[in-house]
Amino acid sequence: MKIVAVTSCPTGIAHTYMAAEALEQAGRAAGHEVSVETQGSAGTSALSAADIAAADAVVFAADVGVHNRGRFEGKPIVEATVKQAVNDAAGLLERAAEAAERAEPGQSGPEPAASGVAGAERAAAEAAAPDAATPAPETKVTATGGFGSNLRQWLMTGVSYVIPFVAAGGLLIAISFALGGYDVTEAPPVTEHFDPLSLTSWAALANQVGTLAMDFLVPVLAGFIAYAMADRAALAPGFVGGAAAVAVESGFLGGLLAGLLAGAVVAGLRRVPVPRAMAGVMPVLVLPLLGSAVVGALMFVVVGEPVAVVMQAVTGWLNGLTGTNAILLGALIGAMMAFDMGGPVNKVAYTFAVGGLSTGSETAHAIMAAAMAAGMTPPIALALATKIKRDLFSPAEHASSRPAWLLGASFITEGVIPFAAVDPLRVIPSIVVGSATAGALAIGFGSTLMAPHGGVFVLPLVGAPLPYLAAILIGIAVSTAAVLLAKRIGRGGRKPVGEPTAATATA
Incomplete structure (x- = not known):
């Protein structure tokens, strides 16, 4: 059979391309012709219209919303996470082949619930033609996820678009503090005073540009959650709701709620029957207008203030964490960072750490340090283990x-996936205990970090950098020792038999 696939993960770095490799190799092994579109950080390698038209079935291996899903209308669709594609690509292709065999000639597979918009509606949105037809009613889609799966996908879509803003803004702010000290926040606007020969002026410039980038964080989160739910018409209501969340100081929680509200409102408005002559202006005028008005009013008048109270309570709790409680939180964050190696649990921990940066508290900066230390530990530990006992690895x-x-x-963290995919029962517990150790020690040693990404390259920006490096090294040592011990259990030190899956071998 001819099968087309789309792979996409929240960061668009590792899982996206590993899943694509796994599907392509499993396709060759099974005798299928598989073409994959990777919607990752390096850009999208788009499938051609001819490939889609000739396909017998479609596989979506994605943890975030798939762009332009309407292209695949009329095709049997199988949906899964990128982790499922990495671990069992052959099984996904088998499901796709079965779905193609079950599909009747001319069967229509409309837009899955995750995007909240039917293919005919998307075509009207893109063309915005005055003679566009009223959206067709939805029909059954092969193998779509439930509400919980869709909710996770919507949230991960928002997070995936936030990460570049967080990385750019956070790093610029961290660099500004390294160059100009914490007083740089009191510097006058660079539009009023900028001396190109002054290091302080450059630090102030970096701080003010970074702050602008971070100001987009909540609106972008809300906007792209809404986009994942109801397509482009929901972008404006989502951004407006996110901006309202910032205005009422409801922070990250407010942004999450605003995005879900905007997506739900626009998806609901789409279902209202309209005259044929209005179908073309609905996505570009009516839906953004009504959606923005409704979501803005709800955020300012109804839900914004209660969420702001909750956010203030969370901030107060973070600021009050000291001693053992903070160390235990560091261990929990560390364990979550390693548990699924860049998957949803990892992203929950990372998003929690990044969200805390907006509070500006020392505890939040310590949590960010713990998250990064824990995320760095697993790949290095497994790489080190292969050097220490070569005969335990393929x-x-x-x-x-x-x-x-x-x-x-x-x-x-995704760099450890090739090892975990081969031997999950030994590798995952080993990296979890090492990352939990690194996270707990990072907080226990008093390390702080305002940069949300960068690894060892932002080590000069870390508060208490030497103890922080020690926490990472100890975490690596713990994971390495644990995995070497686990590898010997049940094997007696023998060289492993067989090769890993094709996905792993090419990761």
């Missing part, structure tokens, strides 16, 4: 260890 795992050093140092 040739493919040794090949995967080479990029794992840099991936771990760069705070890309």
Whole structure:
């Protein structure tokens, strides 16, 4: 069969491309012709219209909303996470083949619930033609997820678009403090005073540009959650709701709620029957207008203030964490960062740490330090383990260890996936205990970090950098020792038999 697929993960770095490799190799092994579109950080390798038209079935291996899903209308669709594609690509293709065999000639597969908009509606939105037809009623889609799965996908879409703003803004602010000290926040606007020969002026410039970037964080989060739910018409209501959340000081929680409200409101408005002559202006005028008015009013008048109270309570709780409680929180954040290696649990911990940066508290900066230390530990630990006891690892795992050093140092936890996919029961507990150790020690040693990404490259921006480095090294040592011990259990030190999956061997 001819199968087309789309892969996409929240960061668009590792899982996206590993899933694509896994599907392509599983397709070759099964005799299928598989073409994959990767919607990742390096850009989208778009499928051609001819490929889609000729496809017998479609596989969506995505943890975030798939762009332009309307292209696949009329095709049997199988949906899964990128982790499922990495671990069992052959099974996904088998499901796709079965779905294609069950599909009747001419069967229509409309837009899945995750996007909240039917393919005919998307075509009207993009063309905005005055003679556009009224959206067709929805029909059954093959293998779509439930509400919980869709909710996770909506939230992960918002997070994926926030990360570049957080990385750019957070790093600029951290650099400004390194150059000009914490008093740089009191510097006058650079539009009023800027001396190109003054280091303080450059620090003030970095701080003010970084602050502007961070100001987009909540509106972007809300806007793209709404986009994932109800397509482009929900972008404006989502951004407006996010801006309202900032105005009433409801922060990250307010942004999440605003995005969900905007998506739900616009998706509901889409279902209202309209005259044929109005269909073309609905997505570009009526839906953004009504959606923005409704969501803005709800955020300012109804839900914004209660959420702001909750956010203030969370901030107060973070600021009050000291001693053992803070260390235990660091251990929990660390364990979550390693548990699914860049998956949803990892992103929950990372988003919690990043969200705390907006509070400006020392505890929030300590939590960010714990999250980054814990995320760096797993790939480096497994790379080190392959050097210490070579006979416990396969040739493919040794090949995967080479990029794992840099991936771990760069705070890309996904670098450990090739090892975990081969031997999850030994590897995952080992990296969890090491990352929990690193997270707890980072907080216990008093380390802080205002940069949300960068790994060892932002080490000069860390508060108490030497103890922080020690926390990372101890976490690596714990994971390395644990995985070597676990590998010996039940194997007696013998060289592993067989090769890992194709996905792992090429990761």
